[in-house]
Amino acid sequence: xTELRCNDPIIEVHDLYVYFYTYAGVVRAIEGVxxxxxxxxxxxxxxxxxxxxxxxxxxxxxxxxxxxRIEKGKVYYYPEPSRRIDILALSEEEVKKIRGNExxxxxxxxxxxxxxxxxxxxQIAETMLVHGRIRRIKEGIPHAVELLRKTxxxxxxxxxxxxxxxxxxxxxxxxxxxxxxxNNPKLVIADEPTTALDATxxxxxxxxxxxxxxxxxxxxxxxxxxxxxVAEMCDRVAVMYAGTxxxxxxxxxxxxxxxxxxxxxxxxxxxxxxxxxDKLESIPGTVPNLIYPPPGCRFHPRCPHAMDICRExxxxxxxxxxxxxxxxxxYTGKASLPG
Ligand code: SF4
Numbered sequence: 593x594t595e596l597r598c599n600d601p602i603i604e605v606h607d608l609y610v611y612f613y614t615y616a617g618v619v620r621a622i623e624g625v626x627x628x629x630x631x632x633x634x635x636x637x638x639x640x641x642x643x644x645x646x647x648x649x650x651x652x653x654x655x656x657x658x659x660x661r662i663e664k665g666k667v668y669y670y671p672e673p674s675r676r677i678d679i680l681a682l683s684e685e686e687v688k689k690i691r692g693n694e695x696x697x698x699x700x701x702x703x704x705x706x707x708x709x710x711x712x713x714x715q716i717a718e719t720m721l722v723h724g725r726i727r728r729i730k731e732g733i734p735h736a737v738e739l740l741r742k743t744x745x746x747x748x749x750x751x752x753x754x755x756x757x758x759x760x761x762x763x764x765x766x767x768x769x770x771x772x773x774x775n776n777p778k779l780v781i782a783d784e785p786t787t788a789l790d791a792t793x794x795x796x797x798x799x800x801x802x803x804x805x806x807x808x809x810x811x812x813x814x815x816x817x818x819x820x821x822v823a824e825m826c827d828r829v830a831v832m833y834a835g836t837x838x839x840x841x842x843x844x845x846x847x848x849x850x851x852x853x854x855x856x857x858x859x860x861x862x863x864x865x866x867x868x869x870d871k872l873e874s875i876p877g878t879v880p881n882l883i884y885p886p887p888g889c890r891f892h893p894r895c896p897h898a899m900d901i902c903r904e905x906x907x908x909x910x911x912x913x914x915x916x917x918x919x920x921x922x923y924t925g926k927a928s929l930p931g
Contacts, residue, residue, distance in 0.1 A: 594909045594917075598628035600673055602779055602811050603652060608665030610647050610656055617883035621647050621660070622835045626909075629779070631673075634805065634812040636822050636843070639832035639858075642879055645815045648832070649781045652813075653691040654680060669695070671778060693723040696772040700784040702764035705771075706756040712740070712767045713752035719774040732774075739770035742807070743800060762793035769800065773808065783815040798825060819862045823847060828915075831855045834880050834890040837909075841916040851918040853895045889921065897922060 593607050610622035622644045629635040637645040647656070652669075656662055667679040671694060679687060699705045707715060716739055717732025726732045733752060740748035743766040756764055765785065772780055782801065786794035798821060805812055814825055822829050822843060830840040831852065839852040850856045860873045877894035880886050886893050892902040901921050909919045 594624075594626035595911070596626060596628040597911070597915065598630050600631045600670075601628040601668075602631045602670055603813075604628040604666070604668040604670075605648070605652070606666040606668075608648065608651060608667070609663035610644075610651055611661055611663050613659040613661065614883075619882045620835060620885055621882055622651070623885075624906075625665075625832075625835070625837055627830050627837060627840060629811060629813060630827075631670075631778075632809065632811055633827040634814055634825050636814045636816060636826035636829040637832055638816055638819065638822050638829055640817060640879055642882075643832040644835040645817075645832055646783050647835075649697075649783055649813060649815050652679065652781065653695050654682070654684070654687050655691065655697075669779075689723070692719060693775045694777055695779045695781065696775070696777040698765075698768055698772050698780060698782040698785045700787050702761065702768045703756070705768045706764060708756050711753050711755055712736070712759070712770075716740075716752075716767075716771050716774050719771050723775050725775060735774070736770070739773055740767070742773070742804065743767070743770045745770070760793075761789050762796060765789060765793075765797055766800065769797075769804070773804065776808070777810070779811045779813065781813045781815070784817070785814075786821070801825070819859065831858065834885060835882055836890060836919065838891065838920070839916075839918045845916055849916075851912065851916070851923065852891075852920050853897050853922075854891050857894075889919075 596604055606626050608622055608625040612619040612621055625648055637648060639645055650656055651662055652667055662680060669677045669679050669690065713733050713736040714729055716736035717726065717729045720726045720732045721729060737748045737752050740751055745751050745763060745766050759767060786797050789797060801812065802825065804810060816822060826843045829843050829846050830837045831854065833854050839855045850859055857875045861875055875894060880890060888904045889902040889907050892898040899921060907919045907921045908924065909917050910923045911917045912923060
């Protein structure tokens, strides 16, 4: 089992497996994912579409719907350093007290996250009502106005009475963020929070998240495929490929010294803010079908350094220093490192 290195974790994930039982076969979406998030940091899961980032983040609060199933693993949540909750052992009723309350989500598309039939104020207040923080919707409206103010929505007293269709995309996402903050969460999971927005609004929303993190003392798990966002926002980053974590490091170190062949190719495929780049490259091949994942290292069909052992054995995760780990046979001492 992978050793985790956090001093004051808010979440620990140990050897998580999530499968989806479809008519076409069993999709092995997550296999052996382990990581921890330090209280107060912004931790990032990055990777191509379909690599398992969102499934991992949903599994943190058992938000895996049929035909998906959490096969095995442990998720420990530490509301305080001395209190540990085994999330996967909780009943749905028990986990609901944490989800949307202490651990909240900001999803990709604000258009579907908000109910078109209710005002923004009602929806924020309802989140508080569900978790017993208020007794009537009316009681939550002043707090909703405050939250809209914090998320920099102009004229919050008026917007609190608005319906989602009366707001722009950026404004809707601010309202979703306000809803996620309604119960003073300890961990906010932002799943591609800006993908559905245009570039200027994206920058504003990320700036807002940074501001709120500082003001509210939040811990953020950011899910993204955008390496620019990782560089701007994250303290540490885990790179996912085909349902596994292939590398984890502090953000600056990952950009300066990527070790896994997939991370290296990924960084050459996108503009890198820390390096001069003459041209962008594409990663050869396609992501594997997880009903029939490649044996051994899941990246071997696309890897320029693949060796015989890569096709047979899953690479173990190796800590190359205090804070940087990689899952690749090149670092097990059995082969020379790539240049
Ligand atoms: Fe490439 Fe082998 Fe490392 Fe996988 S384990 S990334 S195939 S060198």
